[in-house]
Amino acid sequence: MKRVxxxxxxVTRFGERTVHDGVSLHIDENEIYAILGESGSGKSVLMKExxxxxxxxxxxxxxxxxxxxxxxxxxxxxxxxxxxVLFQFGAxxxxxxxxxxxxxxxxxxxxxxxEMRDKLVRSKLALVGLEPHVGSxxxxxxxxxMVKRAALARALAMEPKLLFLDEPTSGLDPIGxxxxxxxxxxxxxxxxxxxxxxxxxxxxxxxxxxxxxxLADKKVVAQGSLENVLQSQHPFVxxxxxxxxxxxRFKDKVKDV
Ligand SMILES: Nc1ncnc2c1ncn2[C@@H]1O[C@H](COP(=O)(O)OP(=O)(O)OP(=O)(O)O)[C@@H](O)[C@H]1O
Numbered sequence: 204m205k206r207v208x209x210x211x212x213x214v215t216r217f218g219e220r221t222v223h224d225g226v227s228l229h230i231d232e233n234e235i236y237a238i239l240g241e242s243g244s245g246k247s248v249l250m251k252e253x254x255x256x257x258x259x260x261x262x263x264x265x266x267x268x269x270x271x272x273x274x275x276x277x278x279x280x281x282x283x284x285x286x287x288v289l290f291q292f293g294a295x296x297x298x299x300x301x302x303x304x305x306x307x308x309x310x311x312x313x314x315x316x317x318e319m320r321d322k323l324v325r326s327k328l329a330l331v332g333l334e335p336h337v338g339s340x341x342x343x344x345x346x347x348x349m350v351k352r353a354a355l356a357r358a359l360a361m362e363p364k365l366l367f368l369d370e371p372t373s374g375l376d377p378i379g380x381x382x383x384x385x386x387x388x389x390x391x392x393x394x395x396x397x398x399x400x401x402x403x404x405x406x407x408x409x410x411x412x413x414x415x416x417x418l419a420d421k422k423v424v425a426q427g428s429l430e431n432v433l434q435s436q437h438p439f440v441x442x443x444x445x446x447x448x449x450x451x452r453f454k455d456k457v458k459d460v
Pocket of ligand 1 (some may be wrong): 222240241242243244245246247248249279
């Protein structure tokens with residue numbers, strides 16, 4: 204299996220504060236990989252380091268075979284179009300229509316014609332389950348679930364190999380959240396992409412995630428499949444995965460651990 208992301212011994216410091224102290228993990232092609240951990244454990248910072256919005260203080264991150272600390276400007280630009288990012292609150296431009304939002308990167312990085320861009324917008328909308336007319340609406344005219352889908356369509360505009368999602372189901376109602384999970388799996392299977400997501404959503408973790416890393420104590424304290432992670436006796440794992448709710452809701456998986 205091809206390795207898509209390799210994180211080796213990453214240390215992250217902000218002034219006196221150390222957020223990561225030797226974080227290592229790897230993500231393989233076509234996986235749905237989750238980054239978990241309590242609030243402030245450095246999940247978002249790690250994801251920002253993977254997408255070159257922040258630089259680690261030490262250690263090494265490679266994405267799609269490129270070492271991020273050694274990459275040149277042009278290579279970095281090319282690499283950025285190999286991934287799409289869905290930030291937690293959708294982050295659509297409120298003054299642009301949905302179609303214009305999806306077009307932003309196409310206009311910036313490609314010279315495809317207006318006609319072709321319109322076609323691409325329609326196909327991305329269809330891919331995320333939105334009707335063509337949604338393209339002419341402004342973000343303020345959409346429901347929460349539609350905002351997420353529109354932002355996902357925008358993240359997919361450049362046909363990325365990798366998709367980064369920051370708490371994709373937060374703020375959605377339970378049905379919307381499960382539909383969004385199903386969409387993520389569908390896109391992974393259809394497009395052959397690798398998905399990296401920060402999530403606290405137990406339903407997603409138990410149903411669609413292939414492997415995960417649990418951040419705590421400035422390190423990865425458990426990683427691998429759900430089965431592997433459940434073997435850990437780290438207090439965060441115990442509390443998050445082996446509480447009364449999960450023992451009842453996921454009793455077939457959380458038993459004898
Ligand atoms: N740009 C920054 N400058 C200084 N400190 C930062 C910066 N970004 C994050 N931090 C700090 O790093 C720590 C980890 O933050 P991060 O946002 O990664 O946490 P998280 O695990 O994603 O938490 P949550 O689940 O609450 O979103 C926090 O203490 C935060 O204050």
